[in-house]
Amino acid sequence: MQMHDAKRVEVIIEAVMEKQVVRVLEEAGVSGFTILPVLGGSGRSGRWTREGMVGRASGMIAVICLIAPGRLDSLLEALFPVLTDHIGVVSVTDTHILRAERF
Amino acid sequence: MQMHDAKRVEVIIEAVMEKQVVRVLEEAGVSGFTILPVLGGSGRSGRWTREGMVGRASGMIAVICLIAPGRLDSLLEALFPVLTDHIGVVSVTDTHILRAERF
Amino acid sequence: MQMHDAKRVEVIIEAVMEKQVVRVLEEAGVSGFTILPVLGGSGRSGRWTREGMVGRASGMIAVICLIAPGRLDSLLEALFPVLTDHIGVVSVTDTHILRAERF
Amino acid sequence: MDQILSLAGQNLLSPVILFFVLGVAASLARSDLTFPEAIAKGMSLYLLFAIGFKGGASVSQHGADLSLGLAVVVGVVLSFVLPFVAFALLRILARGVSVTDAAAVAGHYGSISIVTFVAATSLLTAGGIAHEGYMVAVAAAMEAPAIVSALWLAVRGGAGGKMDKDLWREILLNGSIVLLLGAFAIGWITGERGMAEVAPFIVAPFKGVLCLFLLDMGIVAGRELRKAGRVVTPGVVAFGLVMPLVGAAFGLAAGLGLGLSAGGVAVMMTLSASASYIAVPAAMRVALPKANPALYLTLALGITFPFNLTLGIPLYMAISQTLAGG
Amino acid sequence: MDQILSLAGQNLLSPVILFFVLGVAASLARSDLTFPEAIAKGMSLYLLFAIGFKGGASVSQHGADLSLGLAVVVGVVLSFVLPFVAFALLRILARGVSVTDAAAVAGHYGSISIVTFVAATSLLTAGGIAHEGYMVAVAAAMEAPAIVSALWLAVRGGAGGKMDKDLWREILLNGSIVLLLGAFAIGWITGERGMAEVAPFIVAPFKGVLCLFLLDMGIVAGRELRKAGRVVTPGVVAFGLVMPLVGAAFGLAAGLGLGLSAGGVAVMMTLSASASYIAVPAAMRVALPKANPALYLTLALGITFPFNLTLGIPLYMAISQTLAGG
Amino acid sequence: MDQILSLAGQNLLSPVILFFVLGVAASLARSDLTFPEAIAKGMSLYLLFAIGFKGGASVSQHGADLSLGLAVVVGVVLSFVLPFVAFALLRILARGVSVTDAAAVAGHYGSISIVTFVAATSLLTAGGIAHEGYMVAVAAAMEAPAIVSALWLAVRGGAGGKMDKDLWREILLNGSIVLLLGAFAIGWITGERGMAEVAPFIVAPFKGVLCLFLLDMGIVAGRELRKAGRVVTPGVVAFGLVMPLVGAAFGLAAGLGLGLSAGGVAVMMTLSASASYIAVPAAMRVALPKANPALYLTLALGITFPFNLTLGIPLYMAISQTLAGG
Ligand SMILES: Nc1ncnc2c1ncn2[C@@H]1O[C@H](COP(=O)(O)O)[C@@H](O)[C@H]1O
Ligand SMILES: Nc1ncnc2c1ncn2[C@@H]1O[C@H](COP(=O)(O)O)[C@@H](O)[C@H]1O
Ligand SMILES: Nc1ncnc2c1ncn2[C@@H]1O[C@H](COP(=O)(O)O)[C@@H](O)[C@H]1O
């Protein structure tokens, strides 16, 4: 099976920032991303959980974005201002994708 | 800690295709997989979200499958027909696993 | 953008073990982790799904932990006793993170 | 005509419709008002449970005769036939639409929308017009056959499409069909006694839940409309408004032929006029993946559903009242 | 005997049971009818809230005396003792079952199933038979002790098992125990006045919610049965049908000894006959991870729960009516 | 004074408050009793739907005049002004708190808590004290303006903070505002007729849902308290108890000035005394990310909310009864 090099960017960020992150991704010309729900977690600001919560004020989402390696830098640069001051973790992993014509 | 090489296959695919993907994985002799819910996303077919939806017609799931490297090709070949014509993204990442006797 | 080497540890484990895993992570000095919900899956013990379930007895969660490479071994050693006898899969992937001062 | 206008006016000012409008407006204005998926699904399970049970209890009360079986058979036939009509009409009105897309759309219009059905029966009940309790069973029977016709149309048109045993099972044992028919059967078996036990849960609060559910439907429909963009040509819009009327005409003929009450005829018209937006879209994604969901979802949910909800149903009621006595 | 048959027949044709059967059937036929996890959990919270509150309000109305405390103590003792009985019975009936598995199963049968309890009290209420309101507190008290016995059995049998402070806290402060006892206490404190405020939410619609919940339980039980496969030997099935009767006999003795009303005795029998499928399985996964969940879940949810629901409860009611007057 | 004590006592023993206390206790004891997020959100949608609709229906019944518009304007002004008061008070009582944190906290206290509003109206209804139906609209109007003041305070204090078009839209088209005002409008338009349709869903079961919702709120508040730790200095606690009284005084003046009924004055006091814990925290995370959520959530949810719920509301009621007749 023909595979192509790609990067898997995983942004774990506050749920309230969803719109901002999406806007940045779209402006950076990212062709697609997927948002996963997050149940809870822990960090410097302590433990949290979504159980029983009504508002979005606390809690994170995970945004997964597969992109061509050449586009990584512009994506991260666009993402950086959104992350400043906000709670969030960004990891970039080397991966391989099928059907690269999509990216 | 003794670690073993493995592949982490992540299939983000339409929720309606769950049964088909599962059947393919089982036929390809995959020993295990895990299905994560997906909240929303964006791609060539635009933005979508599961919020407020009743049916499964729109929306994706993420299937994660850790397998021994030697089995990757047969898995991908089995998976390919299911992906044709269907919305979905497949990535394969090198990883390491504990307790390889399970895979 | 300045990136730093890190490890992405993904623990897919029984939901009932959440407290135990969290305790181990905290004792191992892990600075943060994120818990994702899991919809269903398959393994040696067969297919399962969270649909319609009330209790936590069946079903898994996914714990994602980004850590500095030097801390990996102590984390895995701390994790190992919790995994013994329990259903669960652990994978460790090389990754790169932004803002390493957090980890 | 006066009667139609007054019925339509009354309908447009009912809480149920106004909450739908609120949902559409909120969605178009990009408010973040949304329902969790689990709550939306929970409300739809409640509605299926309630209308299935009430239908069965009503059959047990009024007795069932041959007419139930006949109505179900006619419903199945309608569901098989209507996709051909819809396919032809869409190809005429919107020439740009591909065979695959037209076949997929046709499947939606042969099948039914259960919320449109509920809205019609609510309006009938509010107006004191009775209808046959077994129309719930007819609704369930009309869900699936249209899918077969749609796939046949696609295959014949060389557009592919696949139909295997698993898909069959999925369609026939679809959760909403099973719950609807199961609750219907249980309502029938347990009759008045059963109804007395569950009535405080499924009768009195029903309208309120329906309001909330239609608020959610409005939000989703508004989202669909916002995304509609390129696919919605004038021809497509025309189809979305004309096809329900054509379907309703078939339903009228069927209802009169079956000798249904005026309320029953109105329901038959509504079922034929309505387009599926839950079961059929899912089946189409599996069996006809090349068909464009933006087209059929916009049509079913964004155009035909609001049309039936606001103007269609009062119109069908007025016509059935005129032609089937009342 | 006639009475038993008529009660059983009546029970089998109640909507609650029929919806459970619908769920099992849908699941075995592989329908995709399912409830979102959040809705299932929401319904179970509603049921715990409602029965806890109603029990407390009833105690406040009829006054509480020593008998409440005594019944709770007897319940705790039963919960400690029944696992030993279950362990011995299972080892006799199904020789292939390991010590660990037998200990885990035993824990389930010492504890209780709250939905079985609700089904029994519904049937009693429908039959106009009163029972002591504090039986809710007895139910809560019987949830946890059996876990201790199970672990003791496992440790003694060399099968390992661990019990630390955290597990203790988890068991005793288990959400369902806290909600049940909390609502019981609040119902007791606020009495008639409180009941007047919440009655329209927890009394009239209760049966309807119970129907939906049992539909969900049926789906889950059917799933468990489909997976049961190898673990279900004839001996295991026999245990799943005999153990509730043995448990009920213990409950009968306890109820008569306590001088409970006929309804109260029936409830005590039902509690003793029922097997936990929420709290204990979770505790066993933590404390006895080597025990096979397929075995205990199939037994508790796939065999004993349906048995009690359909035949067991009417039987216990008939026996208690005969022996404790009525 | 006697009246206050008796009202407070009665309030403290109402099921609604007791379930809140149960939630806090369960949470502090680390019970695993929790509600799924979807159920919590579903209950809050139900409450907004119900109180919006009831408010509108009441306006349609009693007619609306200039006073509605005036009350809304006064509410908006209060919401703009109160943050300045809160900011100053917090800087005096807790000197360690930074400008950013103080501005964020101030925004919460200018805005309102809808559940506190509901608790107050429930208590009024239970006591047979009428209030203006349009107070719901006032509540909705008071949600957002405080955010602007908070950002202004932050910017002026050199603490940054950003306010763009999107944030504006988000605040004004916030789901809870849209649902509250939408349901209010629909209740108003459909009046008695509409109310008759949805009453069995939104009137009788309301209190029961409120109990469950407050149980959940108690669990969340207890969690917040457990985490509070370092941020909660004596000065902060003092602010959390004094600020509601100060806010209530402003509300009292406004209510008397508007010539509201005694019930209306009590509601105005409650609104002014309450602190947002849903809309404002989310807005602050976006616009003032450097502010510490532990501080404002502990204050709003862990200190002021329980205070108002238990002691505040009866106090405001007693004062308004005394000063506005009744
Ligand atoms: N090292 C990490 N690995 C995975 N998730 C993390 C990590 N650090 C932080 N997070 C997530 O980000 C949230 C906020 O982190 P913090 O700002 O450190 O409180 C946490 O609650 C976790 O959900
Ligand atoms: N590059 C990507 N990275 C992550 N998820 C993607 C990507 N492309 C598509 N997806 C997911 O697949 C869905 C369908 O994609 P598409 O077929 O391009 O509309 C999207 O809505 C996303 O959830
Ligand atoms: N190879 C795998 N890849 C991903 N998830 C797995 C794998 N094996 C097991 N799992 C997950 O772990 C659960 C229990 O596995 P098992 O103990 O093999 O039954 C499964 O139901 C899956 O959710």
Ligand code: NA
């Ligand atoms: Na139709």
Ligand code: NA
């Ligand atoms: Na038992």
Ligand code: NA
């Ligand atoms: Na306020």
